[in-house]
Amino acid sequence: MALSLALGGCSGGEGPPSAEGGDSAVNDPAVNDAASPSPDGYDFTADPAKLPRDAAEARALAAVIALEPAALGDGFVAASPYESDPATWAVLDDACAWQRELLPEGVLSSLSRYAEAPGADGEPPVRVTLVVTVHAGVESADREVTTTLEEALRCPDQQLGRGEYVTGLSSFGAAAGVRGQNSADDHVVETGQFTSDADGGPHPYTWAVDRIGSVIVGVSVRGPAEESLATDALAELRSRVEEALG
Numbered sequence: 245m246a247l248s249l250a251l252g253g254c255s256g257g258e259g260p261p262s263a264e265g266g267d268s269a270v271n272d273p274a275v276n277d278a279a280s281p282s283p284d285g286y287d288f289t290a291d292p293a294k295l296p297r298d299a300a301e302a303r304a305l306a307a308v309i310a311l312e313p314a315a316l317g318d319g320f321v322a323a324s325p326y327e328s329d330p331a332t333w334a335v336l337d338d339a340c341a342w343q344r345e346l347l348p349e350g351v352l353s354s355l356s357r358y359a360e361a362p363g364a365d366g367e368p369p370v371r372v373t374l375v376v377t378v379h380a381g382v383e384s385a386d387r388e389v390t391t392t393l394e395e396a397l398r399c400p401d402q403q404l405g406r407g408e409y410v411t412g413l414s415s416f417g418a419a420a421g422v423r424g425q426n427s428a429d430d431h432v433v434e435t436g437q438f439t440s441d442a443d444g445g446p447h448p449y450t451w452a453v454d455r456i457g458s459v460i461v462g463v464s465v466r467g468p469a470e471e472s473l474a475t476d477a478l479a480e481l482r483s484r485v486e487e488a489l490g
Contacts, residue, residue, distance in 0.1 A: 285421030286428055290457045290489035302352030302378035303330045309376045309461065309484040313359035316372055316477055323358035323371065330355045333377060340399035350384035351377065363468060368443035373464040374477065385458045389430045392453055393417045396434050407441035410449045410466075428454035428482060438466040450474045456485045 296302040313320040332344040333354035347354060354377040361370045379385040395402075396415035403409055413436040418425035425431050432453040439445030443466075452474045453462040461481035465474045 285419075286426050288456065288486055288490065290459075294489045295458065296352060296378055299331070299352050303355070305459075305488060306330060306353045306355040306376040306378055308488050309459070309481060310355050310357050311374050311477060311480060311484075312357075315480060316359055316473065317361070319361035320359045320370075320372070321361070323360045326358055328354070328356035336395050336399060336402065339403075340401060341403040342405065350380050351388075352380055353378045367468045368445075368447065370465065370467040370469040370473070371443075372466075372469075372473070372477070373462075374481070375460070375462040375464075376481070377460040377462075379458040379460070382458050385455050385460055386430070388460055389417070389432060389453070389455050392432050392434075396436075400436075404438075404466075408438070409440070410436045410438050411446070412436045413449075427479070428456055430455040440466075443467065452478050454478055454482055456482060457489070459485050459489070461485060 296305050313322050328344065330353045331347055333347055333351065334342050334356070335345045337343050354375065357374045359372045359374070361372075363369050377385075377388065379388070393415050396413040400413045401409065401411045402413065413434055415432060415434045417430065417432040419431075420426060420429050430453075434449075434451040436449045437446035438449035439447070447467045448469070449464075449466050451462065451464045453460060461478065463474045463477040463481070465477075
């Protein structure tokens with residue numbers, strides 16, 4: 245499992261989008277001892293008969309799992325565009341800018357949905373991206389988790405889109421049973437600061453990801469949102485994965 249080495253706060257240097265950063269803890273014996281897997285972990289196992297066998301089945305599964313804007317709370321509506329092409333996914337290029345590319349081998353579908361809600365008292369809107377990526381197998385999904393952790397180290401400052409940036413990224417990851425993480429096979433959180441030509445800033449930025457077997461679910465929150473928004477949305481995505489595949 246990609247996170248079995250108990251990666252701790254991985255920082256690109258300046259610190260997280262709004263959390264304290266630090267160097268990887270994998271070389272600290274004391275930290276590794278404290279972060280070794282516990283008997284209490286995540287024990288969900290997908291029904292093999294319900295796993296998608298091809299891209300069409302994977303797209304159907306992703307559409308069932310992905311949240312609608314109303315599920316995020318009052319005021320959330322579909323952004324424009326609302327959905328990505330599920331035959332593509334987001335890739336962080338060598339210039340630390342995000343681009344959409346065709347899915348690589350081993351990835352069956354990757355659906356993103358975009359939602360937003362108006363800010364209160366003149367504040368900028370809250371923008372949310374919900375992602376469901378269905379892999380052909382656990383190994384491929386595991387590689388995505390590892391890549392997610394490494395990206396904040398490689399690119400602490402990133403361009404999300406035209407006129408949209410995140411800075412000071414740091415990431416934290418824990419496998420099931422490590423440091424009390426018992427909600428998914430792997431869990432990763434990135435935090436940082438978001439600025440854009442449209443919304444100004446800096447504003448809080450959070451990107452939270454869970455791996456459940458061969459399915460990755462993620463929530464990106466940009467703007468002055470309640471702290472629980474990303475956590476609650478990710479929990480609902482996990483619940484839908486378990487319901488669909490259990």
